[in-house]
Amino acid sequence: MSTPARQLNAIHAMLSAGHRNLRIERHTLMLGGIPAGLLFVLSESILTSAQLPDLTQRASAWLALLAAVLTTIATVDWFWTRKIKATRDEAWSFIHRQVLKIWWLMMGLAALTTFAMFFYGGAYMVCAVWLVFLGISLYVHGLFSEELLEWAGIMTLLIGIASLFAKLPYETMRWLAAAVFGLGLPLLAFMLDRGQHRPLPVRLLQISGWLTAVLIVPIWLEHQAHNYQLPEYPALPLADYLAKAPAGETVIALPAGTSIPVEIDISGDIFSSGNKPTVLPLKLDQSVELLVRDGQLTGDVRFPGENWQQSRQVHLISIPWIKAELTPERGPLVRSSLIVQLRSK
Known part of the structure; x- marks a missing residue:
């Protein structure tokens, strides 16, 4: 390469470094990642509905825990970063501090969204929400610093959104987020390369390795953990099961037309179900088979002649609308729609 060409490349590298003059510290990523990953792993074991039956108390406890963790991490990261930059005799630019605030603002919004989901629903999406906010944070920081952060931010965004479109089981999404x-x-x-420009093949190789670690391996391990064979022996009629109540695993057949009462506890300042819960009588439209283990439903279900649907799979139960009416013919009336969908559309 000629001397002018080398000089031009050096100037180009210098300009690129000037455009991407921020450097995220390695400890920032580790502090923001490891505690959050542990929380996702432990989220089904701590502050559960069995430990805190009251919804408000459980939501407040989770908000307090998330606030304590995020505040502690942000404080440690702030002082640690300032100390490291002072040791290296580097200036901590105004833009860098503002970008870091955006990072923690996104994490705070994710925590508040988690708190709101306790009251307004949507808990199935909580892992995707955290991934989306993390992806935005990484991408914004990458715009001013490392190219690799941009790539990782986009991939994290796509993982969060794609997990919802694919209707992955919540447990799978939880392990993905972890x-x-x-x-x-x-x-x-x-993997950070301190702002150096890398050719596209190198970036593709880097992000492929990163995706393998955070996407392919966890999904494969989680699939293997739940890749157990459900029983295939004939189903026992419901009447026979109720008469015998055998121990161990039993497949029970519920024929079409079976009445399934749904007991609903109603509270508030308008309606009351009295001393007894309100019963919503439902009837099966088609036969189903359930798996019972030692007298307890496992949540696994299948239609006759079809494969088992494990309890961890996504089943749709929704109330798309509810409407109050007052008509001369029927008087005050509340109408609604309930959708229960077992098969994936």
Whole structure:
């Protein structure tokens, strides 16, 4: 390469470094990733409905825990970063501090969204919400610093959105979120190249390795953990099961037309169900078979002649609309729609 060409390349590299003059510290990614990953892993074991039956108390406890964790991490990261920059005799630019605030603002919004889901529904999406906010944070920081952060931010966004479109089981999404935070961010910290421009094939190789660690491996491990064979022996009629109540695993057949009462506890300042819950009588439109283990439903279900649908799979139960009416013929009336969908559309 001629001397002028080398000089032009050096000037280009200098200009690129000037455009991307921010450097995220490795400890920032590790502090933001490992504790969050552990929280996702432990989320089904701590502050559960069995431990805190009251919804408001449970939501407040989770909000307090998230606020304490995020505040502690942000404080430690702030002082640690300032100390490291002072040791290296580097200036901590105004833009860098503002971008870091955006990062923690996104995490705070994710925590508040989690709190709101306790009261307004949508808990199935909580893992995707955290991934989307994390993706935005990484992408914004990457715009001013490392190209790799941009790529990782976009991939994290896509993982969060795609998991909803694919209707992945909540447990799968939980492990994905744990992997992205707990493994992906520390791995990203070691992959940073301090703002150097890399050819496209190199970036593709880097992001492919990162996706393998945070996406493919966790999904494969989670699939293997639940890849157990459900029983295929003939189903026992419901009447026979109620008469014998055998121990162990039993497949029970519920024929079409079976009445399934749904007991609803109604409270508030308008309606009351009295001393007894309101019963909504439902009837099966078609036969189903259920798996019972030692007298307890496992949640696994199948239609006769079809494969088992494991309890971890997504089943749609929704109330798309509810409407109050007052007519001369029927008087005050509340109408609604209930959708229960077992098969994936």
